Amino acid sequence: MSDHLSAQPDTLLPLETALERLLAWAVSSPIRECETLSLADADGRVLAEPLIAELDLPPWANSAMDGYALCQAEVRGEPLRVSQRIFAGQAPGPLQPGSCARIFTGAPLPAGADSVEMQENVELLADGRVRFSQPIRLGQHVRAQGQETRRGETVLLAGTRLGPVELGLAASLGVAQLSVIRRPRVAVLSTGDELIEPGLPLGPGQIYNSNRRLLCSWLQRLGCAVLDAGILPDDLALTRAKLGELSEVDLILSTGGVSVGEADFLGQALREEGQLELWKLAIKPGKPLTCGQFRGVPVIGLPGNPASTLVTFALLARPYLLKRLGVSELTPLHFPVPAGFAWSKPGKRREYLRARLEQGRAVLYSNQSSAVLRSAAWAQGLVEVREGTTLAEGDLVNFISLSELLG
């Protein structure tokens, strides 16, 4: 009988509620320590302070075209002589009155010039003068100083995740180093006596541990310092000791061990020396989720089936971690696409199906079992089928690209 008692009441927690709670929890334990890194080392990190422009961009008015710089008011049908040639990188003297300057893309406009005519529209005379036959609009083909960015403007907010574009933008402002949040330290633990590491021979009843590799690589992409903490021992004292060793990390992430059949030493340790909540999520795959802390260290326990691990990490643990770093953009882009399948049986839980786009329609991997990671390797994204709904082919479903989630 005792086997059945540990089953929890069957109240399902909506994904939104679970996420709200996790984010509120994240806000209560922000990671704020910073370090200063060169741009080359800052890819994937989170900006600790806003990036404020200390110069105008462009820093001076320049030509958007290969052509001729001139003072628009001086163009009255008479050809102008060319008084100077200005290449990018040069610092030109002032424009001589009644003349124009040969100018190339990106080169600074000389003082006294206010417009550029492109070379295709002018006539070069034999005496070297230039005839402007088309009407010239004041300021045409000129990139004004500060047109992109003005000194003092906030260009990137604190909490921005830095990628090649943001780093390039910082470089364009002359910034060589950025203050970023330190890497969060995350310990990855597996539970399950049946797990064995790849490379070792498989004994009877054993399976290879795939979640550890999935999570360790994923966490590294999120900028985490990952501590591979191995397999949680099947013993309360050893579990306590193992958790105690992890007092310096920001998060303990475990997988598996939430099935009724497994002796729940992790849960017991958390109950005794911390806090434990067991949620039954209204999503599929990924029903059981553990949240809590051990001696003050946050613990998230993901379900152990690989597709469940993937979905719960993507939708819950990932935003939780990013939130602790101060990241504000947490919702992955998603797109309505026509379903290339029918869904006739409304579910109690929201389904996250592994899918690809074929001719603009979301098609499903044949085996959507939570035990099957191959579905996710085949897939380009997750298709969301909301609880209590049925779908006909062609109905719109939400598609979240895996590339949005995996970085």
Place this chain on the structure above:
Amino acid sequence: MSDHLSAQPDTLLPLETALERLLAWAVSSPIRECETLSLADADGRVLAEPLIAELDLPPWANSAMDGYALCQAEVRGEPLRVSQRIFAGQAPGPLQPGSCARIFTGAPLPAGADSVEMQENVELLADGRVRFSQPIRLGQHVRAQGQETRRGETVLLAGTRLGPVELGLAASLGVAQLSVIRRPRVAVLSTGDELIEPGLPLGPGQIYNSNRRLLCSWLQRLGCAVLDAGILPDDLALTRAKLGELSEVDLILSTGGVSVGEADFLGQALREEGQLELWKLAIKPGKPLTCGQFRGVPVIGLPGNPASTLVTFALLARPYLLKRLGVSELTPLHFPVPAGFAWSKPGKRREYLRARLEQGRAVLYSNQSSAVLRSAAWAQGLVEVREGTTLAEGDLVNFISLSELLG
């Protein structure tokens, strides 16, 4: 006059044609050398050989539920005694005839059992026997051996880019190391006398080099070994010498220096000791593109305006590089979304506009100048407006998420 002569004929090359040519060029110089890496080191790399399953997944039939394993033919209304308890990780003995086995999720089915009834559907009797009152379907709640994957099946194709999911999948098959294509060596060169490195004081007429940071970080994300080759000197002999130093790389990627106004020593060096093609692409931003080789080393010259660099790298240089590694999935996912803007003037070139999704509509950054990298940092993706078309608000446009392109 000579200034104008170097202008090229105004034939625009469609993006598809340019990409086709680049991919054909890539196929002619594949990078095939491999190295064997542990899974922990293989994230972002390209699989050199197909991954073939050397075991069934699951390796043995197991229970998908917490419940009772039994032989379906033996259930005839009479309660069954429980002859053993099987946890995940155990190797059970055969099922005694006329009995059932207590079994937990993931645990191996004992020989002689063919079905599982979940615990919620049984009645435990006072004498310890179990009554099965619901009809039992043969094989129910059993994950059959090889249900996910059969030994000998190809699980990942050569040319697959490895990420957390693929690495987890390899781990699930017991594979600890993978053969991957070696990192491509890419030299990044900038041209432009006006460029100065971030961190240094800005002199008159100078601007900070942002493309180098953009490209170096991006190339690293693509698994490249990046050689930062600095600024290309404004002198033919020095250009030759610099290019000559790069004989060991797989690709020289340069930015800038294709404007008519700049002395084109790169082009001259390529013409004399290699090959040079200058394309005018029918895209905006990103018109001018240089392709060629110097003493056999492929060279791609991207335009120097940051948004042009970004778009041409994303749409042309990125797939070219991945193709040389044997990657087959080169087309980024794209989604039709309603335009949150109108486009009244049909263009000659296809536009790639920096955009965000707001309430499901693509909205544009206010300044779409090719000189403006800030637009891309603000953006979530590129919106494609095809040449020769106009758009009303709500018309569908192609949206390519930047996360698809940047990894």
